[in-house]
Amino acid sequence: AQRVTQPEKLLSVFKGAPVELKCNYSYSGSPELFWYVQYSRQRLQLLLRHISRESIKGFTADLNKGETSFHLKKPFAQEEDSAMYYCALIKGGSQGNLIFGKGTKLSVKP
Amino acid sequence: KAGVTQTPRYLIKTRGQQVTLSCSPISGHRSVSWYQQTPGQGLQFLFEYFSETQRNKGNFPGRFSGRQFSNSRSEMNVSTLELGDSALYLCASSLATGTGGGYTFGSGTRLTVV
Numbered sequence: 001a002q003r004v005t006q007p008e009k010l011l012s013v014f015k016g017a018p019v020e021l022k023c024n025y026s027y028s029g030s031p032e033l034f035w036y037v038q039y040s041r042q043r044l045q046l047l048l049r050h051i052s053r054e055s056i057k058g059f060t061a062d063l064n065k066g067e068t069s070f071h072l073k074k075p076f077a078q079e080e081d082s083a084m085y086y087c088a089l090i091k092g093g094s095q096g097n098l099i100f101g102k103g104t105k106l107s108v109k110p
Numbered sequence: 111k112a113g114v115t116q117t118p119r120y121l122i123k124t125r126g127q128q129v130t131l132s133c134s135p136i137s138g139h140r141s142v143s144w145y146q147q148t149p150g151q152g153l154q155f156l157f158e159y160f161s162e163t164q165r166n167k168g169n170f171p172g173r174f175s176g177r178q179f180s181n182s183r184s185e186m187n188v189s190t191l192e193l194g195d196s197a198l199y200l201c202a203s204s205l206a207t208g209t210g211g212g213y214t215f216g217s218g219t220r221l222t223v224v
Contacts, residue, residue: 034212043113044153044200044215086153097143097166098202098213100153 002027004087006101013077014109021072021104023061023087031089033063033070034098038084047072047085057081077108112137114203114216122222128189131219135182135203141165142184143213144176147198156199159184160206191223 003026013019025031033050048056050063050070061072070087087101115134123129135142144156155168159178176186182203188195198220202213 036215043217046212046214049212097155097158097168098145098153099155100145102152 002031002089002091002099004089004099004101006085006087006104008104009102010105010107012107012109015079016076019072019074019077019081019106019108021085021087021106023070023072023101025068025070025087025089027068027089027091029091031091033061034088034090035059035061035070035072036086036088036100038086038103040083044086077106079108079110082106082108114201114214116199116201116216116219118219119217120220120222122224123191125191125193125223127191128187129191129221130185130187131199131201131221133184133186133201133203133216135184135201136214139203139205139214140182141204141206142178142182143202143204144184144186145200145202146170147200147218148196153200156186188221193223196221196223 005024007022035047036044037047038044059072059074061070063070084103084105086103088098090098117132141160143158146154156170157164157176158166162178173189178184198218200218201216204213
């Protein structure tokens with residue numbers, strides 16, 4: 001079965017420290033992977049997708065098919081990065097729903 | 111352009127009642143998906159509609175149903191409400207179904223069943 005695992009419920013770092021939010025997935029095909037972010041009192045929004053290979057707000061994520069991982073990284077955390085982060089995959093084809101991990105709450109302390 | 115609009119924002123219902131939630135997608139988006147968000151289970155997929163057809167359904171009981179209109183607006187209905195249905199219900203729209211489409215989410219409808 002398709003599954004997305006985010007092993008950390010809460011990740012707390014100090015401002016300026018590197019951040020890595022872990023995401024592992026299980027899927028037999030070639031999924032499309034996403035990171036969504038939900039800031040306090042705001043709607044869930046797309047942060048980045050693996051096919052774009054882009055950096056958004058300093059965050060990057062590389063798809064590692066061998067390790068079935070899609071970890072989110074940022075070299076220097078900022079206080080405004082504090083939010084809930086959700087890793088998700090989409091199966092594609094005619095069954096295009098997102099499968100989400102349980103989320104990791106990132107807290108960046110001053 | 112306007113984002114995904116969900117109405118109402120908040121609802122309080124009694125056990126056994128039914129409820130209808132509404133979602134207006136971004137103009138031009140034809141795919142609408144619904145998700146249930148709870149502290150315990152996280153975000154769980156309910157169903158997806160594309161061009162008025164249900165394309166995919168999650169693992170929820172038949173009390174949860176939905177539909178999509180010709181203007182792509184979607185409604186979901188929950189009948190015979192249970193306490194466990196209390197959740198934030200999110201709607202997401204995208205241009206197409208399947209791969210390639212980033213989904214845009216609404217602010218959600220907070221349903222409380224008492």
